Amino acid sequence: xxxxxxxxxxxxxxxxxxxxxxxxxxxxxxxxxxxxxxxxxxxxxxxxxxxxxxxxxxxxxxxxxxxxx
Amino acid sequence: xxxxxxxxxxxxxxxxxxxxxxxxxxxxxxxxxxxxxxxxxxxxxxxxxxxxxxxxxxxxxxxxxxxxxxxxxxxxxxxxxxxxxxxxxxxxxxxxxxxxxxxxxxxxxxxxxxxxxxxxxxxxxxxxxxxxxxxxxxxxxxxxxxxxxxxxxxxxxxxxxxxxxxxxxxxxxxxxxxxxxxxxxxxxxxxxxxxxxxxxxxxxxxxxxxxxxxxxxxxxxxxxxxxxxxxxxxxxxxxxxxxxxxxxxxxxxxxxxxxxxxxxxxxxxxxxxxxxxxxxxxxxxx
Numbered sequence: 572x573x574x575x576x577x578x579x580x581x582x583x584x585x586x587x588x589x590x591x592x593x594x595x596x597x598x599x600x601x602x603x604x605x606x607x608x609x610x611x612x613x614x615x616x617x618x619x620x621x622x623x624x625x626x627x628x629x630x631x632x633x634x635x636x637x638x639x640x
Numbered sequence: 641x642x643x644x645x646x647x648x649x650x651x652x653x654x655x656x657x658x659x660x661x662x663x664x665x666x667x668x669x670x671x672x673x674x675x676x677x678x679x680x681x682x683x684x685x686x687x688x689x690x691x692x693x694x695x696x697x698x699x700x701x702x703x704x705x706x707x708x709x710x711x712x713x714x715x716x717x718x719x720x721x722x723x724x725x726x727x728x729x730x731x732x733x734x735x736x737x738x739x740x741x742x743x744x745x746x747x748x749x750x751x752x753x754x755x756x757x758x759x760x761x762x763x764x765x766x767x768x769x770x771x772x773x774x775x776x777x778x779x780x781x782x783x784x785x786x787x788x789x790x791x792x793x794x795x796x797x798x799x800x801x802x803x804x805x806x807x808x809x810x811x812x813x814x815x816x817x818x819x820x821x822x823x824x825x826x827x828x829x830x831x832x833x834x835x836x837x838x839x840x841x842x843x844x845x846x847x848x849x850x851x852x853x854x855x856x857x858x859x860x861x862x863x864x865x866x867x868x869x870x871x872x873x874x875x876x877x878x879x880x881x882x883x884x885x886x887x888x889x890x891x892x893x894x895x896x897x898x899x900x901x902x903x904x905x906x907x908x909x910x911x912x913x914x915x916x917x918x919x920x921x922x923x924x925x926x
């Protein structure tokens with residue numbers, strides 16, 4: 572699991588609110604690696620409700636310290 | 641019955657039966673869905689919405705998009721207001737539409753039970769649906785998804801090579817089978833690999849064939865196979881990385897804008913305000 576404590580951007584205000592509880596991302600949704608380059612030390616993910624689930628939005632995580640499942 | 645009367649009736653019947661099969665523009669359908677959704681959600685006139693939904697689904701095969709879930713909304717409202725929505729037959733259709741989304745279909749248990757479909761039958765329907773998928777495409781897109789994730793984000797050479805391979809697969813699929821939507825390949829591939837179509841599509845912006853790809857995808861939005869949401873995500877991603885103004889603001893919809901709402905309508909997406917209301921309602925329900 573990745574410690575999602577980095578930068579967040581490009582979200583609707585509603586999604587941003589949801590993203591404040593970063594543990595929710597780890598426990599209740601599924602991340603797929605998104606684009607190639609979003610700045611050094613940063614990675615971008617598409618977030619879905621579950622594997623096979625509906626699309627939630629996109630997050631950028633900087634200085635990840637662990638790996639995402 | 642006179643022979644002439646018989647022929648007239650036959651012509652009427654054939655025209656009626658072919659009504660749903662004729663080539664329709666699904667952008668009109670999506671905009672109608674948005675209009676009806678706002679009748680129920682914003683104007684709080686559920687019974688009027690039920691009548692309009694019913695007429696719409698007589699004309700178009702329902703899609704049940706991720707955000708509006710129009711067919712599910714229609715059936716739930718009709719059930720709540722004791723209106724006839726077609727009973728089991730319509731529920732079977734809804735099960736098929738929900739089937740690609742992992743375990744989402746299980747949320748339909750209570751409603752199905754009410755209309756005589758038990759959990760065994762529901763599970764069987766989903767199992768039958770899985771068998772009906774195009775195995776060749778499921779295999780190919782499972783591989784494409786695994787390939788898509790390889791080397792991200794640091795190995796740019798590998799990522800670029802794989803994007804082109806996947807673009808070729810898309811074009812080959814378009815030519816032989818049409819758009820690989822959830823009803824053709826589902827969303828869970830071999831060994832339950834998640835075939836994240838919105839992600840796969842948005843990665844096509846880096847392909848050399850993107851302009852052609854985008855044109856083709858828009859055709860599939862019109863024919864109803866690719867959702868406006870998937871198309872908008874891809875288009876906005878492209879604009880975002882080129883630092884040009886996004887057209888649909890699917891990713892960052894904080895501000896209402898006449899320009900963006902006009903663009904949204906041109907592909908069948910609800911306005912920013914309307915989308916936001918739907919999302920809020922969904923979160924409230926949870």
